[in-house]
Amino acid sequence: xxxxxxxxxxxxxxxxxxxxxxxxxxxxxxxxxxxxxxxxxxxxxxxxxxxxxxxxxxxxxxxxxxxxxxxxxxxxxxxxxxxxxxxxxxxxxxxxxxxxxxxxxxxxxxxxxxxxxxxxxxxxxxxxxxxxxxxxxxxxxxxxxxxxxxxxxxxxxxxxxxxxxxxxxxxxxxxxxxxxxxxxxxxxxxxxxxxxxxxxxxxxxxxxxxxxxxxxxxxxxxxxxxxxxxxxxxxxxxxxxxxxxxxxxxxxxxxxxxxxxxxxxxxxxxxxxxxxxxxxxxxxxxxxxxxxxxxxxxxxxxxxxxxxxxxxxxxxxxxxxxxxxxxxxxxxxxxxxxxxxxxxxxxxxxxxxxxxxxxxxxxxxxxxxxxxxxxxxxxxxxxxxxxxxxxxxxxxxxxxxxxxxxxxxxxxxxxxxxxxxxxxxxxxxxxxxxxxxxxxxxxxxxxxxxxxxxxxxxxxxxxxxxxxxxxxxxxxxxxxxxxxxxxxxxxxxxxxxxxxxxxxxxxxxxxxxxxxxxxxxxxxxxxxxxxxxxxxxxxxxxxxxxxxxxxxxxxxxxxxxxxxxxxxxxxxxxxxxxxxxxxxxxxxxxxxxxxxxxxxxxxxxxxxxxxxxxxxxxxxxxxxxxxxxxxxxxxxxxxxxxxxxxxxxxxxxxxxxxxxxxxxxxxxxxxxxxxxxxxxxxxxxxxxxxxxxxxxxxxxxxxxxxxxxxxxxxxxxxxxxxxxxxxxxxxxxxxxxxxxxxxxxxxxxxxxxxxxxxxxxxxxxxxxxxxxxxxxxxxxxxxxxxxxxxxxxxxxxxxx
Numbered sequence: 001x002x003x004x005x006x007x008x009x010x011x012x013x014x015x016x017x018x019x020x021x022x023x024x025x026x027x028x029x030x031x032x033x034x035x036x037x038x039x040x041x042x043x044x045x046x047x048x049x050x051x052x053x054x055x056x057x058x059x060x061x062x063x064x065x066x067x068x069x070x071x072x073x074x075x076x077x078x079x080x081x082x083x084x085x086x087x088x089x090x091x092x093x094x095x096x097x098x099x100x101x102x103x104x105x106x107x108x109x110x111x112x113x114x115x116x117x118x119x120x121x122x123x124x125x126x127x128x129x130x131x132x133x134x135x136x137x138x139x140x141x142x143x144x145x146x147x148x149x150x151x152x153x154x155x156x157x158x159x160x161x162x163x164x165x166x167x168x169x170x171x172x173x174x175x176x177x178x179x180x181x182x183x184x185x186x187x188x189x190x191x192x193x194x195x196x197x198x199x200x201x202x203x204x205x206x207x208x209x210x211x212x213x214x215x216x217x218x219x220x221x222x223x224x225x226x227x228x229x230x231x232x233x234x235x236x237x238x239x240x241x242x243x244x245x246x247x248x249x250x251x252x253x254x255x256x257x258x259x260x261x262x263x264x265x266x267x268x269x270x271x272x273x274x275x276x277x278x279x280x281x282x283x284x285x286x287x288x289x290x291x292x293x294x295x296x297x298x299x300x301x302x303x304x305x306x307x308x309x310x311x312x313x314x315x316x317x318x319x320x321x322x323x324x325x326x327x328x329x330x331x332x333x334x335x336x337x338x339x340x341x342x343x344x345x346x347x348x349x350x351x352x353x354x355x356x357x358x359x360x361x362x363x364x365x366x367x368x369x370x371x372x373x374x375x376x377x378x379x380x381x382x383x384x385x386x387x388x389x390x391x392x393x394x395x396x397x398x399x400x401x402x403x404x405x406x407x408x409x410x411x412x413x414x415x416x417x418x419x420x421x422x423x424x425x426x427x428x429x430x431x432x433x434x435x436x437x438x439x440x441x442x443x444x445x446x447x448x449x450x451x452x453x454x455x456x457x458x459x460x461x462x463x464x465x466x467x468x469x470x471x472x473x474x475x476x477x478x479x480x481x482x483x484x485x486x487x488x489x490x491x492x493x494x495x496x497x498x499x500x501x502x503x504x505x506x507x508x509x510x511x512x513x514x515x516x517x518x519x520x521x522x523x524x525x526x527x528x529x530x531x532x533x534x535x536x537x538x539x540x541x542x543x544x545x546x547x548x549x550x551x552x553x554x555x556x557x558x559x560x561x562x563x564x565x566x567x568x569x570x571x572x573x574x575x576x577x578x579x580x581x582x583x584x585x586x587x588x589x590x591x592x593x594x595x596x597x598x599x600x601x602x603x604x605x606x607x608x609x610x611x612x613x614x615x616x617x618x619x620x621x622x623x624x625x626x627x628x629x630x631x632x633x634x635x636x637x638x639x640x641x642x643x644x645x646x647x648x649x650x651x652x653x654x655x656x657x658x659x660x661x662x663x664x665x666x667x668x669x670x671x672x673x674x675x676x677x678x679x680x681x682x683x684x685x686x687x688x689x690x691x692x693x694x695x696x697x698x699x700x701x702x703x704x705x706x707x708x709x710x711x712x713x714x715x716x717x718x719x720x721x722x723x724x725x726x727x728x729x730x731x732x733x734x735x736x737x738x739x740x741x742x743x744x745x746x747x748x749x750x751x752x753x754x755x756x757x758x759x760x761x762x763x764x765x766x767x768x769x770x771x772x773x774x775x776x777x778x779x780x781x782x783x784x785x786x787x788x789x790x791x792x793x794x795x796x797x798x799x800x
Contacts, residue, residue: 226265246287251346433461467698642796675711
């Protein structure tokens with residue numbers, strides 16, 4: 001009979017588990033029955049387990065150790081002894097002699113007649129009411145009437161705020177909270193509340209109530225860290241950090257986030273930073289089986305795998321229907337989300353070490369719309385379809401072709417992630433976003449390759465990963481950032497554009513370009529931001545000086561002085577610790593995408609959000625024996641900033657930007673022209689060398705030529721040329737950069753101001769011309785070129 005009651009209780013409490021593992025642990029934590037055969041044995045068991053005993057059931061007559069006979073008074077003596085030690089311990093006396101009922105009343109104990117026809121239900125009723133089983137019932141201490149009821153931890157937490165003081169005090173004094181929690185295998189919380197005394201608080205009931213509420217909140221938050229919970233519409237926990245819809249894979253990006261969440265829970269040393277929380281944003285992943293269902297439901301594969309344009313593919317996907325169960329989950333999701341949402345790709349192949357797929361798929365951000373839930377749901381559904389459609393865009397197909405993989409085997413999960421940041425002048429953006437690498441390809445003394453490197457920018461991280469003008473520093477040498485070298489350098493190279501999300505739902509629309517719904521604002525637009533002193537300064541043009549007093553006159557500049565010079569929070573130390581921790585756990589160099597925001601309610605608290613973690617791809621060193629000391633006349637390109645390893649032969653074709661015609665204002669048409677030559681070379685699978693100024697693939701056309709993957713998918717070696725008139729940092733940390741090096745493309749960076757690095761443009765102009773455009777030339781040498789790259793020494797050379 002008792003075991004049936006315990007099994008019922010175990011099944012009820014297991015429902016609160018966030019996944020199958022937690023439910024199993026709840027079942028294993030079920031209440032246990034301790035059997036005492038005598039009075040003395042019962043006393044010994046109580047003394048050993050007093051803090052965890054939910055209640056005691058005893059016969060009136062039990063055996064003592066001194067006698068083999070039952071003593072009619074032993075059960076009563078035991079009950080009296082227990083009552084003296086714990087005035088609120090539930091005690092149930094049982095006997096076939098109903099005359100003992102009055103003794104039970106005197107001892108404030110329950111009584112059950114063994115001959116009762118309702119014995120089973122009497123047991124269940126008493127145990128459920130007094131042992132903490134079933135719902136927690138709040139009762140009026142004077143009448144015993146039910147005032148409120150809580151069926152789970154969520155309801156208990158919120159009901160505590162609404163009950164009268166006398167009811168809260170009544171249950172707190174009786175250890176009812178502790179008892180109920182222990183019965184549900186929540187022993188940590190139960191132990192805290194068992195020792196709770198109202199006299200410990202200055203404002204007794206009010207402060208104790210707040211303590212109980214916050215303790216439950218902290219437990220629920222900690223319980224949700226480091227796990228992947230099932231998304232349950234009817235039982236969703238608002239404190240869950242990471243949950244999933246569906247049963248299949250959560251994709252590469254999803255795996256990275258789940259990994260980061262588990263490490264943050266395990267590594268308590270990361271909690272040492274005062275006034276800074278390190279966490280991942282609240283995340284829901286739609287697994288790949290939902291993608292399969294969507295594709296099959298709408299029979300999209302034949303059209304998606306065709307040569308249709310990106311625009312036609314997107315239109316077809318937008319007309320398709322999402323599965324009904326997903327729509328129901330999304331309808332529930334929008335009820336509790338209270339921030340803008342980033343709808344991100346997480347394909348099965350994404351973020352792997354060998355093939356990162358960085359930036360190949362799309363991310364769409366949608367503004368939060370609390371007043372118009374139907375509009376919010378429509379935007380969310382359209383954004384999910386946009387991510388699904390991006391699997392079949394031309395650039396994706398070109399990437400799959402270059403890595404010799406089959407697109408039809410790709411599966412897409414979708415991440416719904418709350419956007420980090422806060423509102424400022426009807427825009428929404430984080431204080432800063434950034435990318436941190438544990439391996440620095442281009443260290444500047446005193447930096448070393450193992451010190452890592454960070455690129456940060458104010459606003460959304462799209463600006464960073466697409467090669468915008470960012471603040472670069474080593475987390476172990478933040479004071480040596482180039483940004484601090486001179487006022488002149490800062491004015492020329494500081495961030496001029498900030499990516500933000502418009503909060504106007506009416507302006508949002510689906511498009512093949514995932515930046516279409518982002519707005520570009522200037523540093524002057526964020527001067528009202530509550531944490532502006534951390535990121536901006538004033539530049540006095542007349543005196544050519546930087547001032548961190550924002551009341552001074554002058555031009556507003558993004559400097560991050562408050563963070564890097566004055567250490568408002570230990571940002572470099574936080575990043576350095578995370579890089580070391582994740583690198584150790586992954587056994588490989590890592591890349592972290594992150595964002596920082598200041599708490600809107602507590603001005604002393606900041607939140608550091610990890611948005612993505614993935615292993616970096618580093619080509620294994622292939623020794624280049626006898627690196628050539630060639631005659632100067634044989635050298636087409638020489639670089640001391642080269643990436644890659646090996647010898648690349650039989651390359652005859654070179655596409656280069658004509659230096660005398662180069663104008664950064666015309667970088668977009670230059671990219672189109674290069675894409676045309678690339679398409680022709682791809683038809684014959686011909687590899688080539690690409691040479692041009694600035695940072696290839698930058699989203700900021702003033703920093704370099706904004707090529708996309710499909711426009712350079714056949715390249716074998718890339719040469720970036722930095723000149724005195726165009727001083728831009730070399731590529732590092734951008735999505736295109738990682739895709740190129742993972743495909744074995746050699747990188748040679750040329751600093752034209754350095755005497756040992758050069759390009760022989762005379763040789764290029766003398767080579768036989770295949771085609772010439774307004775901005776570029778495509779030439780083919782009579783004899784094959786050879787590219788030598790030694791990544792260990794960062795040396796590279798192209799010989800003809």
